[in-house]
Each structure stands twice: as structure tokens, then as C-alpha cells.
Amino acid sequence: MTADETGRAHRREAITELGDALRTLVEHATTTEVPTGDLLRAAAEIREVTARLGDRVRDRSTLSSADDLLGGVRMFNPVTGAGSALAPPLQIEVVAGVATGRCTLGRAFEGPPTFAHGGVSAMLLDQILGHAVVASGNPGMTVRLDTTYRAPVPLLTPLLLTAQVQDVAGRRVTATGTIATEADPGTPLVTATGTFVGLRAEQTHRLFGKLLRADP
Numbered sequence: 523m524t525a526d527e528t529g530r531a532h533r534r535e536a537i538t539e540l541g542d543a544l545r546t547l548v549e550h551a552t553t554t555e556v557p558t559g560d561l562l563r564a565a566a567e568i569r570e571v572t573a574r575l576g577d578r579v580r581d582r583s584t585l586s587s588a589d590d591l592l593g594g595v596r597m598f599n600p601v602t603g604a605g606s607a608l609a610p611p612l613q614i615e616v617v618a619g620v621a622t623g624r625c626t627l628g629r630a631f632e633g634p635p636t637f638a639h640g641g642v643s644a645m646l647l648d649q650i651l652g653h654a655v656v657a658s659g660n661p662g663m664t665v666r667l668d669t670t671y672r673a674p675v676p677l678l679t680p681l682l683l684t685a686q687v688q689d690v691a692g693r694r695v696t697a698t699g700t701i702a703t704e705a706d707p708g709t710p711l712v713t714a715t716g717t718f719v720g721l722r723a724e725q726t727h728r729l730f731g732k733l734l735r736a737d738p
């Protein structure tokens with residue numbers, strides 16, 4: 523490993539550590555019933571830490587120094603990113619074209635009481651469908667996502683997601699996916715069909731050219 527690679531690996535570990543701390547903070551902040559005065563003290567302390575992190579920030583058109591865009595490492599992706607306070611995070615692996623994802627949704631993801639928000643389910647499915655699409659060798663952006671909610675998705679319960687590509691027609695790729703519980707993988711709670719469209723070279727250049735050039 524070069525010194526640069528070692529430095530990056532350490533930074534990713536630190537980002538993951540911070541992400542874990544933030545996710546716990548969000549979960550506790552969502553569920554806490556401590557006295558009101560403690561909430562106000564916590565808010566003041568969190569603002570102090572926030573100011574320290576804000577000392578040096580990247581702008582919108584700069585990738586995180588810990589990311590590797592072409593290598594597929596996105597530390598702050600809101601679904602899979604180990605550094606994201608918003609991500610469950612969903613852990614995805616793709617074997618023989620089938621993407622499998624695992625996560626447990628905390629109380630911060632609640633929609634109907636004790637169950638996941640439907641938009642969160644759609645977000646998880648969009649991401650895992652995207653991984654199956656990329657693994658098929660036909661990367662593209664989502665242009666349509668149809669979700670069918672068959673049964674509520676329970677919080678604080680290990681979930682199992684799957685996705686695979688069904689069809690490739692020119693630039694258009696169709697993929698399907700499901701969310702179930704790990705305990706009952708044969709009963710889909712949410713199913714989705716997504717249409718992804720591969721970008722033309724001009725579109726890639728227009729939307730992401732600056733980022734791709736900056737990717738170390």
C-alpha cells in the first residue's frame with residue numbers, strides 16, 4: 523500500500539466511526555424522553571462539535587477525499603454510505619447478477635407508527651436496483667421507479683433486499699427488486715420495478731465531467 527492509500531484507508535475508518543456515532547445520535551435524538559433542559563444542553567453541545575467539523579468543508583462540485591467514484595466508493599451515499607448519518611446503512615453484495623442487501627431500519631425511519639416510511643423503502647429499492655444495473659454492465663440513471671407496498675415494513679427488524687436486471691433494450695434497463703424480512707424472505711413486503719437509462723457520452727460529460735476529471 524502506498525502512503526496515499528494508507529492515509530485514505532485511515533480516513534475511511536475515521537469517517538465510518540463518525541458515521542456510526544452520528545447514526546446513534548440520530549436514533550437517540552429520535553427516541554429520547556430525557557427532560558427538556560437536557561435536550562437544550564445537548565443541542566448546544568452538538569452545535570459546538572458541528573462548528574469544529576465545519577472548519578474545512580468541500581463545495582458541491584468536489585468529491586470527498588475519501589471517495590473513489592470510479593471504484594464505486596461513496597462514503598456519504600444516503601443509503602449505503604458508512605459515513606452518512608442518514609444511511610441505515612444498507613450493505614449490498616452482488617453475486618451472479620443478483621444484488622442482495624441487508625439493513626435494519628431504526629426509529630428515525632418511521633412513517634406509520636412502528637413501520638418504515640414508504641419513501642425510505644423506495645430509496646432502498648432504488649439503490650439496490652441501481653447496483654444490479656451497474657453489475658449488468660449497463661450503468662444508468664433511474665428514470666422511473668414503481669413501488670408496490672404489499673405489507674408494512676417493520677422497524678428494528680433485520681431486512682433482506684434483492685434485485686436483478688430483467689431486460690436490457692438499447693439504453694434502457696429494467697430491474698426488479700423486493701424488500702422482505704430476513705426471518706421470512708419468501709414474503710415480499712415491498713416490490714419495485716425500475717427503469718434505468720444509460721447516459722450518452724455528452725450527458726455524462728455535462729452532468730459529471732468535472733467530477734470525473736477531479737477523481738484521483
Ligand SMILES: CCCCCCCCCCCC(=O)SCCNC(=O)CCNC(=O)[C@H](O)C(C)(C)COP(=O)(O)OP(=O)(O)OC[C@H]1O[C@@H](n2cnc3c(N)ncnc32)[C@H](O)[C@@H]1OP(=O)(O)O
Pocket residue numbers: 593594595648649650651652653656663664665666691692693694717719720721722725
Ligand atoms: C459499485 C457501485 C454501484 C453504484 C450503484 C449506484 C446506484 C445508484 C442508485 C440511485 C440511482 C438514482 O437515484 S439516479 C438519480 C435519479 N434520476 C435522475 O436524476 C435522472 C433524471 N433523468 C435524466 O436526467 C434523463 O432522463 C436522462 C439523462 C437519464 C435520459 O435523458 P434522455 O437521454 O433525454 O432520455 P430519452 O432519450 O428521453 O430516453 C431514453 C430511453 O429511455 C426511455 N425512457 C425515458 N424516460 C422513461 C421513463 N420515465 N419510463 C420508461 N422509459 C423511459 C425512452 O423511451 C428511451 O427509450 P428508447 O426510445 O431508447 O427505447
